[in-house]
Amino acid sequence: MELRIKGIRNAGDIRSEYIELVANSTVNLKNFILSDTFYTHSNRNIKRHLFWFPELNIRMGTTVRLNTRKGLHNLELANFYWNLDEALWKQQFVSAYLIRIDDYIPYPDTKGFLDTLFSSD
Secondary structure: OOEEEEEEEEOOOOOOEEEEEEOOOOOEEEEEEEEEEEOOOOOOEEEEEEOOOOOOEEEOOOOOEOOOOOOOOOOHHHHEEEEOOOOOOOOOOOEEEEEEEEOOOOOOOOOOOOHHOOOOO
16 A cells, blocks of 8 residues: 555653554555544444545655644644544554545535645635
């Protein structure tokens, strides 16, 4: 895949926790969603949080950082914020999944929603 998870850093500390990804080729981030998943004692898989990256072309070798805490995205540095109130990677059996999305249909008609959501104005 064009983007891969390099590692989870400072797990359990909301002030400094982040997940680091790296581009294996030139790619647009808009095709990727990062998810955490927690397994319960009954081995039930529960998806808890999703982060859909905004449209941003990056070059091979670029490091992408997704911070758990609140903050403002910096597209120039490929530094993003999940805007959560607590650390995600503080328990055992919590996994990170990178999902590639090749196609989607917004419903109802939400044309421009993602552009508005990630606008730098």
